Each structure stands twice: as C-alpha cells, then as structure tokens.
Amino acid sequence: MNASDILKILSLIAAAEPAVLGYIKSLLENTQGMSGDQFLAEADGVWAQVKANAQQQLQATPAPAGPKA
C-alpha cells in the first residue's frame, strides 16, 4: 500500500458515518488495559442499543398492506 492508498483510505474514513468513526475511536482508546468483565459490560451496552434501535424501527415502520379481498 502506498501513500496515495493510505490518503484515500483516510479520506474515506473522514467521510464515514459518525457511528463508524465512533466505533473505531472506541476501539483505539479503550481496548488496552481492559478486563474481560469490562469488555462484556460494554458489549451488553451495545446490545441494548441494537435492541432499542430495532424496536424504534419496528414501531416507526408502516405495516405492509395485507392481501386485497
């Protein structure tokens, strides 16, 4: 990989969604010195977010129309 490729990747990251950037940032900042318990506690927090997002989407999405009689 040359400097141009690296710059291309960096520009892609800069244009990335906040969620992706946040995830990369948390990986870089938090992975060292953490215990298994701490990792699992964070994982549970993320799962709660996934669950909440799904429920919000399911409530907000219009139900598909049923078959016409």
Added chain:
Amino acid sequence: MKKLYCVVFVLMVSLLLTGFSCDKYTKAGQLAKDFAATVLVAQQLEIQAYNGGYIEAASHTVIQTKFSQLADAGVGLDKAINQARNAQGAKAQLDAAASLLSDLSNNQITGIKDEKTRLAVQAAIVSCQTILDNIAAFAQ
C-alpha cells in the same frame, strides 16, 4: 461504496486489535464487544439505507426483527462467556448467533433490491460472521 470500505476497515482494525489482549477470557470479552459493535454498525447501515429509500418497508421490518433477535442472542453469549470465564461454555449461544447471521445473509437481505445496498449490508454481516468465527475459535 464508501460505507463498504469503512466496514472492511473496521473489520481490519478489530482483527488487529484482538492481539493486544492477554488471556482467553479477556480475548473472548474483547471479541464479544467487537461483535456487538460490528452488528450495531451493520444495523445502522441498514437503517440509513432504508431512510434513503433503498430498502422496502417489508424487508426493513424483517431485517430489524432479526437484529432484535441477534441482540438477545448477543446478551446470552456475553452471559455465557462471563459465567464460563472463556468462550468454551458458550457453544450453544455461538450457534444461535451464527444461525441468525446466516439467515440474515442468505435469506432476509436478498429482499433488498438495490444491488449496491445489498452488497454493503452483506459486507457488514460478513464482518460480524468473521468476528463470531474468531470467538468460536477460542471455544475450541
């Protein structure tokens, strides 16, 4: 396509950082966190694609239902790893999560008609599967 590259990059960072942990419990915990975070990224990708009009409501509902089930399976996986203090006691939970991901990848996202969107979501799901495979490798 930008999102696709980002997901692949996230996967590479995840796999590289895996090596920093020291014991099996810590590694399993780290991978479990990476798994959850990657599923969250895949879910947000799908939500944004739906909001952008690339996914129909019926497919979106089915996919989000699977993500909800995946969240339940993920919590079960974390609990099993915590109780066993490694990934060896979490085989049933690993299988459950793998089955949900496989169903998403092979069946549910095929309802996404926009090809680029389908490929991007598929890439995110493959990232999740790869991390889950790494957790399973610690259970051997």
